[in-house]
Amino acid sequence: MLSTACKDAIRAMIYIAKNNKDDFISISEIAKELNLSFYFLSKILQKLVKGELLKSYRGPNGGVKLAKSAEDIRLIDIIEITDGTKFFSECILGLEKCSDNNPCPIHYMWADKRGEIQKMFESTTLKDIVEDINKLQCIKL
């Protein structure tokens, strides 16, 4: 459902939000901590920089940091940049033009669930997630 790139992006963003200070966090540190390929992660984060969720800085002590407050970054924003939002408008059976006027045999039940998932990603911010992590200490990253 989410691409590998998108999963990595979300994990990285959570890590960055959790360790959010004024200085930049290097991509190699994130890759090491989350056990990801440095090269692959670099490209994913580049996208997020272009999407204006992250700021980057080159040179010594460079790295990335959040471009805005953690409460203003929703999961759906990350998903939109890495994967797009086709998932939330496409037919689950791969047919063209998914809509109530032109439904496939399982359109109505699927559109319902799909909408709930979309709402879930829209209503969850990085701030919410970091607070959860601090509350429940047992969360893995």
Place this chain on the structure above:
Amino acid sequence: MLSTACKDAIRAMIYIAKNNKDDFISISEIAKELNLSFYFLSKILQKLVKGELLKSYRGPNGGVKLAKSAEDIRLIDIIEITDGTKFFSECILGLEKCSDNNPCPIHYMWADKRGEIQKMFESTTLKDIVEDINKLQCIKL
């Protein structure tokens, strides 16, 4: 979320259930009606035959037909054969061992939605779908 093979399998099964009589339906007819590659569909349906959702018959007037009553074939059965059920037990962020004891940052909200989707596929049979199609005439396949 569902592989192309799985989507095609579901569409084909619905078509077969809708036209279910005593005689066999040829795969080439199904492929033509649903606008699918005959070769690809052949292999998918072979899997369903092995999975005992379909019976096949070779030679002239051969083809496939449901191996059991339409009300005994659930969408989840088709999904399980074509894609497996990893989707319903794996972590959405790709982490190992998804469970309540070992949750990722969005495990609780995701496990909830994921369970609902699973229930949806478990509780929908081909009979339900065919009835819907007959009721609402505007359904596309």
Place this chain on the structure above:
DNA sequence: AATTAAAATGCTTTCCACAGCCTGTAAAGA
């Protein structure tokens, strides 16, 4: 028995997400 229809199956090709590597470029510090 020969022909024909249709599924079963193996082999090959195509495509794309994923991943790795290398070079370019910006910035800091000596």
Place this chain on the structure above:
DNA sequence: TCTTTACAGGCTGTGGAAAGCATTTTAATT
């Protein structure tokens, strides 16, 4: 100014899904 650090971005390789092709097997019809 030179060296080092770290992001930016291009190029290439790989594995698995998807798709196409060809041959074999089964069964009905003539």
